[in-house]
Amino acid sequence: MEEIFVYCKTCQKKVKAMILTKHEKEYDKTTGSYKRLGIVRILQHTIGFRKNCEDTSQIKAIVESETKDSNGVMI
Numbered sequence: 001m002e003e004i005f006v007y008c009k010t011c012q013k014k015v016k017a018m019i020l021t022k023h024e025k026e027y028d029k030t031t032g033s034y035k036r037l038g039i040v041r042i043l044q045h046t047i048g049f050r051k052n053c054e055d056t057s058q059i060k061a062i063v064e065s066e067t068k069d070s071n072g073v074m075i
């Protein structure tokens with residue numbers, strides 16, 4: 001089971017997600033690098049003291065990339 005970091009669309013936090021499927025590798029002309037999209041499931045995460053974010057949905061995300069943002073999330 002492979003896990004990556006993504007941004008939660010609901011609370012905007014950097015959260016862990018489990019990779020469910022991986023698509024074909026694609027060349028991104030804007031960054032000049034290769035990346036791979038896939039479907040991930042957001043794992044349950046906290047957003048504060050004793051508060052959980054309810055968003056554990058499946059989303060399309062970058063699961064492999066040569067570039068990361070300043071938080072270490074693949075872009």
Ligand SMILES: [Zn+2]
Pocket residue numbers: 008009010011012013015045053054055
């Ligand atoms: Zn969230």
